[in-house]
Amino acid sequence: MPGLSYLAFAAGYRRISFVFIENGELATWHTSCIAARDATRATQLAREFIELLAPNVIVIEDIRTGTRKGRKAREALAAIRAEAERSRAQLLPIERERLFRTRHDEAAYLVRHYPELTDKVPSRRFHEREPHQMVLFEALALGHQALQGSTMLIASKM
Numbered sequence: 001m002p003g004l005s006y007l008a009f010a011a012g013y014r015r016i017s018f019v020f021i022e023n024g025e026l027a028t029w030h031t032s033c034i035a036a037r038d039a040t041r042a043t044q045l046a047r048e049f050i051e052l053l054a055p056n057v058i059v060i061e062d063i064r065t066g067t068r069k070g071r072k073a074r075e076a077l078a079a080i081r082a083e084a085e086r087s088r089a090q091l092l093p094i095e096r097e098r099l100f101r102t103r104h105d106e107a108a109y110l111v112r113h114y115p116e117l118t119d120k121v122p123s124r125r126f127h128e129r130e131p132h133q134m135v136l137f138e139a140l141a142l143g144h145q146a147l148q149g150s151t152m153l154i155a156s157k158m
Contacts, residue, residue, distance in 0.1 A: 007055035007089070008143030009046065011069065011076040012135035016042055019139045020053050021147055026114040028053075031136050036072065039079035046083040058084040059146040061138075062093035092146055096138070107137040110144060 005022040017031040035045035050058065061067065063077050084091045100106040104121070111118045117140065120133050 004057060005053070005055045006057045006059055006143045006146050007050065007053055008059035008139045008146065009077070009080045009084075010061065010135050010139035010142060011036060011042070011073040011080070012138060013070065013073065013132075015132050015135040016045060016076055016080075017136040017139040018045075018049060019136070019143045020049075020055065021143045024147065026116050026140075029117070029136060029139070031133065036076055039075045042076040042079040043083050046080040050083065050087045050089065055089050057092050057146060058087065058089045059092045059094060059142045060084065061096050061142060064093075065095045067096075094142065094145060094149075096142065097145055103134050103137065106141055107134065110137055110140050113144065114140060 003023065005020065005027075007018060007020050009016065009018045011017075014033060014036050015031055016035045017029065019029040020027045030049070032045055035041045060077060060081055061069075063069065063074050067074065069077070081091070081093065100109065107121045111121055117136070120136060122133060
């Protein structure tokens with residue numbers, strides 16, 4: 001939705017990422033290994049970028065609806081959520097949609113809308129581990145999902 005800014009956070013195995021979408025355009029993104037070490041550091045990362053970017057909407061995966069994430073990732077998301085609730089921004093916890101067969105397919109779809117991240121799409125074979133930067137695309141998917149749902153999605157969560 002034009003005029004709104006979305007800050008979407010995602011946590012994965014030893015990584016926390018966020019993307020900032022402003023006026024429908026990808027403005028910035030960041031991935032941190034250090035912030036994923038514990039909940040305190042995750043809180044600090046969230047606080048720093050919430051204050052710096054001042055988003056209208058903060059998007060995060062709703063882990064209360066069930067998730068396959070590990071304990072540390074769930075703790076990081078809970079810490080980020082607590083920090084987001086203290087901010088002035090509207091918190092938008094959403095269930096992550098899985099519309100693609102693989103995360104790589106999802107990343108390839110997302111870079112059509114956000115070509116700035118084209119060089120971040122990893123190539124891998126089926127037997128290789130998932131690349132660490134995939135958590136960045138998870139955050140982008142949440143932000144994109146919120147952007148597509150726009151005002152009706154925000155209103156339903158109020």
